[in-house]
Amino acid sequence: MKKILNQPADFVPEMLEGLILAHPDQLSYAGGDLHCIVRADSPVAGKVALATGGGSGHLPVFLGYVGKGMLDGCAVGDVFASPSADQMLEVTRRIHGGKGVVYIYGNYGGDVMNFDMAAEMASFEDIEVRTVLVKDDVASAPPAEAGRRRGVAGMVFAFKCAGAKADMGGSLDEVVAAAEKALANTRTMGVALSPCTVPRAGKPTFTIGEDEMEIGMGIHGEPGMKREKLQSADEITERMMTAILDDLQPAAGDKLAVMVNGLGATPPEELYIIYRKAHQMLAERRIGVHRAYVGEYATSMEMAGASITLMRVDDELAALLDYPAHTPFFVQV
Amino acid sequence: MKKILNQPADFVPEMLEGLILAHPDQLSYAGGDLHCIVRADSPVAGKVALATGGGSGHLPVFLGYVGKGMLDGCAVGDVFASPSADQMLEVTRRIHGGKGVVYIYGNYGGDVMNFDMAAEMASFEDIEVRTVLVKDDVASAPPAEAGRRRGVAGMVFAFKCAGAKADMGGSLDEVVAAAEKALANTRTMGVALSPCTVPRAGKPTFTIGEDEMEIGMGIHGEPGMKREKLQSADEITERMMTAILDDLQPAAGDKLAVMVNGLGATPPEELYIIYRKAHQMLAERRIGVHRAYVGEYATSMEMAGASITLMRVDDELAALLDYPAHTPFFVQV
Amino acid sequence: MSEMVTAEAVVAALQRVGAELVAQEAYLTSLDQQMGDGDLGITLSKIGLALQEFAAATPVEDDIGKWLGKAGMAANKAGSSSFGTLLATALMRGGKVVAGKTTLNGADLAAMFAAADAGVQERGKAQPGDKTVIDALHPAAQAFAAAIDAGQSLRAAGEAALTAAESGRDSVTPLRSKIGRASWVGERTEGKVDPGCEAFVVMLRVMLR
Amino acid sequence: MSEMVTAEAVVAALQRVGAELVAQEAYLTSLDQQMGDGDLGITLSKIGLALQEFAAATPVEDDIGKWLGKAGMAANKAGSSSFGTLLATALMRGGKVVAGKTTLNGADLAAMFAAADAGVQERGKAQPGDKTVIDALHPAAQAFAAAIDAGQSLRAAGEAALTAAESGRDSVTPLRSKIGRASWVGERTEGKVDPGCEAFVVMLRVMLR
Numbered sequence A, B: 001m002k003k004i005l006n007q008p009a010d011f012v013p014e015m016l017e018g019l020i021l022a023h024p025d026q027l028s029y030a031g032g033d034l035h036c037i038v039r040a041d042s043p044v045a046g047k048v049a050l051a052t053g054g055g056s057g058h059l060p061v062f063l064g065y066v067g068k069g070m071l072d073g074c075a076v077g078d079v080f081a082s083p084s085a086d087q088m089l090e091v092t093r094r095i096h097g098g099k100g101v102v103y104i105y106g107n108y109g110g111d112v113m114n115f116d117m118a119a120e121m122a123s124f125e126d127i128e129v130r131t132v133l134v135k136d137d138v139a140s141a142p143p144a145e146a147g148r149r150r151g152v153a154g155m156v157f158a159f160k161c162a163g164a165k166a167d168m169g170g171s172l173d174e175v176v177a178a179a180e181k182a183l184a185n186t187r188t189m190g191v192a193l194s195p196c197t198v199p200r201a202g203k204p205t206f207t208i209g210e211d212e213m214e215i216g217m218g219i220h221g222e223p224g225m226k227r228e229k230l231q232s233a234d235e236i237t238e239r240m241m242t243a244i245l246d247d248l249q250p251a252a253g254d255k256l257a258v259m260v261n262g263l264g265a266t267p268p269e270e271l272y273i274i275y276r277k278a279h280q281m282l283a284e285r286r287i288g289v290h291r292a293y294v295g296e297y298a299t300s301m302e303m304a305g306a307s308i309t310l311m312r313v314d315d316e317l318a319a320l321l322d323y324p325a326h327t328p329f330f331v332q333v
Numbered sequence C, D: 001m002s003e004m005v006t007a008e009a010v011v012a013a014l015q016r017v018g019a020e021l022v023a024q025e026a027y028l029t030s031l032d033q034q035m036g037d038g039d040l041g042i043t044l045s046k047i048g049l050a051l052q053e054f055a056a057a058t059p060v061e062d063d064i065g066k067w068l069g070k071a072g073m074a075a076n077k078a079g080s081s082s083f084g085t086l087l088a089t090a091l092m093r094g095g096k097v098v099a100g101k102t103t104l105n106g107a108d109l110a111a112m113f114a115a116a117d118a119g120v121q122e123r124g125k126a127q128p129g130d131k132t133v134i135d136a137l138h139p140a141a142q143a144f145a146a147a148i149d150a151g152q153s154l155r156a157a158g159e160a161a162l163t164a165a166e167s168g169r170d171s172v173t174p175l176r177s178k179i180g181r182a183s184w185v186g187e188r189t190e191g192k193v194d195p196g197c198e199a200f201v202v203m204l205r206v207m208l209r
């Protein structure tokens, strides 16, 4: 295992310490626990608050989107492990600005159970909590079982749109509706070329041949649709795009937001080669690109691979997407 | 070689095509050649123009910093190879806004020879060109031979400060002075844990043992000071910081800008663990941090490793650094 | 009069479970790497450590139930993956039904087992046959209750529970996982043991030791 | 009367050099991977292809010098690493001193060689002994001029140049690289052949064939 770290057990706390030291004007933490990351200026009175949470190892997901115009807080777990209900509650208390809290996070068992517990506990403290689950990964279940799908990079569009709605002064219902609308129009699919290693496990979570790739792999190394021979960038892009387009069914004349996301070790150069083909495929179908995001938005430490996320936008979603945001990992003006 | 690409020979042109498709509002190209990237709104009349250039494979370096508040243009070479003098000239012509052009780029033989040729050619067209070479890598030569040092991530601070000065309306002399002042106060050092592969070469440029690291490696895989056993994050950080601090000699009470830069495959989590230790070392010496940059700013495709850059800032440099900038890879508000 | 389990025995059992979870970290992680994200052993090792620390530092103070509930809260703080959260839930629910007791008899233990089973099903929303810890936990709880009802000794009931847990675990090994992370692995889970089932068996075995 | 080199022979020589650079891509890249960034073979292969295309498509039109200058510009467009740029410089400078000529004699070739040598030194600012292509190019240019002065045949002068280039290359192999990328590799360059010297020998050898 080749990682730059000290003790594996200190990986997450030391990462969080570095984060707070690097961004003191933007980030702080609640309850004396570094795992409870909040906006430095929280609570923002009179604003619906947004929280997320999940395991570490996915930066910028999750905590990287805490900041103005996006999230108010994030409960941070150990690598690939849910934070505890207590930590979520701590975040919830600290960010609550009097208008309720929306939880937006990926559809993973541990996270769901703990966020549900946290929401129950928050209700005892008269904090109204609403939950929006992210289930954007088309590779994780067929359309008929879309409720079983896991949440991957598409959550960033939900953070963005709901965060903008909240910053504009939207009500709890409106913020939830914005998140749900964004997600109803969002689909993702990824491909992995190399594994990643959980620091404390010390060896890779999975193995993959020198000439193989996994089509549809999740961001914790969960397998996808198929293990195949490595293909060309255009073929890989076509595979991902076709799966997403078949599921999302955009029509000619529609506009999409496109995200080409690197899983960690894939250079931006390769992401732009993927974007090129994706853009061409959309142009052939007379589908417009409202905005393109190319970079690392949801990763799996040093895993090589990429995902594509498409979100169909109408005027409302376009405006929410275009709204400014400012976090340590995501700045839009 | 596990890369997402089509034909190795198309790696750079397809990457550039994707880039232009993704950022049509921000970027364009000159002379019908995708390798001549310029701001979409260039030339900016009455502004000193800034150009850079160099090989591909280092994104966001170089072209990622073309945009408002930073660079006006960039000549793009093949992977790790200089662009041609012709391409540099094409960029120079297109961005010249009547107040001269400053070339800021890394101290590499091929680039120097070609930029010098381009500058000669530009002078025949009555375009005043000034050159500032980046030589920030302390690992590449001892202080007595600092003129021989190569340019690495520190160039981003030069782009930022000179770009701000130009955007503020600075004269050619003032912009050159800002770049030189930034660089006089900037030092970098890096460490690599794994190699990278030039797509067309098909095999890694160098090999490194499963338990080894190269202290002071350059961003093309040029060796540094020493090949050693892999150490802990704190030890690695101490090695890099000590080398830089010995060279830069900041005093107690000084303020620095700090950049912890990932070389490509190193997760942001690890970069924050490095930042933590760097920050602690500065605090012990009563040196302040004016601004922290943690992320990927100058890479070597899928190389694992990191570098630290320190720039000592006075009020002038601090103001230039804080000035807004907006490029596809770098947004500061 | 029926056999009684003392507070000291409960504390000692929790200590043994904690130590075993730490000892089995690599093994359980390797199972989770095959059909999950490879954190099960890590999570349970952290929980194991926390349970040992809790048991060493927290006096029972005449209420085994409340003590177990607090152990559950400590477990959730220490590690909150799916299994970790379900384990915490089991401790809290099991503790709740024996609140205020200073010793436990066979019926108490059977009630705790049943409450844990119900709590895990409620929290995790998995059905028997989905290939989760439920498939070991549910038959174990039933076998334990049946043995106690039939007047068997605690040890015999415990052995019956372990046997039921093991065969429950084995009965779902050929199946495809239907819930949680492993459900995304699909057919490739067939023939592989469910890591949660195995973790439960490991814990039950060391409790009886 | 002295031997004359025709335009056709110059074109054919450039074609041979181009083809050889393409053929040696992997070999030259492997040399540059040991003390540089591994792009030398790639750059020279691209230049080789461009030179062949240029030679096939561009008529000499009664001016070998101008034609070589244009070949140099085509080379710089095709690949502009350090060596590529120096090669382009050599072609342009060499061409300049024979501008307007339709055939070349030994003295012309010696003048071209000397101009290329001077141009590369001027552009690259390396000194003899720095362990760069200069250490093969400079002695080769001198040996060629000496042989021509001594009235030897073009072939004999060419062989003398090749021998001088090879021994120049070998003389610096034990040394440490003092310029360019390899200079950062420091002592680890000692004992390794300079890739640029070898590339020059490769080109010279195929020119004489």
Ligand SMILES: Nc1ncnc2c1ncn2[C@@H]1O[C@H](COP(=O)(O)OP(=O)(O)O)[C@@H](O)[C@H]1O
Binding pocket: A080, A082, A109, A110, C032, C036, C037, C038, C039, C040, C043, C081, C082, C083, C084, C086, C120, C123, C124, C125, C126, C131, C132, C133, C134, C179, C180, C181, C182, C194, C195, C196, C197
């Ligand atoms: N919803 C659920 N209900 C019951 N058991 C579950 C559920 N989800 C997962 N499990 C059990 O937990 C085990 C995996 O535990 P863990 O590694 O902690 O999960 P994760 O990493 O997915 O959060 C599975 O083998 C299964 O037995």
Ligand SMILES: Nc1ncnc2c1ncn2[C@@H]1O[C@H](COP(=O)(O)OP(=O)(O)O)[C@@H](O)[C@H]1O
Binding pocket: B080, B109, B110, D032, D036, D037, D038, D039, D040, D043, D081, D082, D083, D084, D086, D120, D123, D124, D125, D126, D131, D132, D133, D134, D179, D180, D181, D182, D194, D195, D196, D197
């Ligand atoms: N300044 C220089 N002057 C003369 N020759 C040089 C110079 N720099 C490099 N070289 C030659 O070029 C060779 C490397 O070529 P190349 O791979 O194109 O360089 P780079 O990749 O560093 O731009 C060296 O082996 C050396 O012979």
Ligand SMILES: [Mg+2]
Binding pocket: A080, A081, A082, A110, C037, C039, C081, C082
């Ligand atoms: Mg997990």
Ligand SMILES: [Mg+2]
Binding pocket: B080, B081, B082, B110, D037, D039, D081, D082
């Ligand atoms: Mg090069």
Ligand SMILES: [Mg+2]
Binding pocket: C032, C036, C037, C038, C039, C040, C081, C181
């Ligand atoms: Mg797991």
Ligand SMILES: [Mg+2]
Binding pocket: D032, D036, D037, D038, D039, D040, D081, D181
């Ligand atoms: Mg080279």
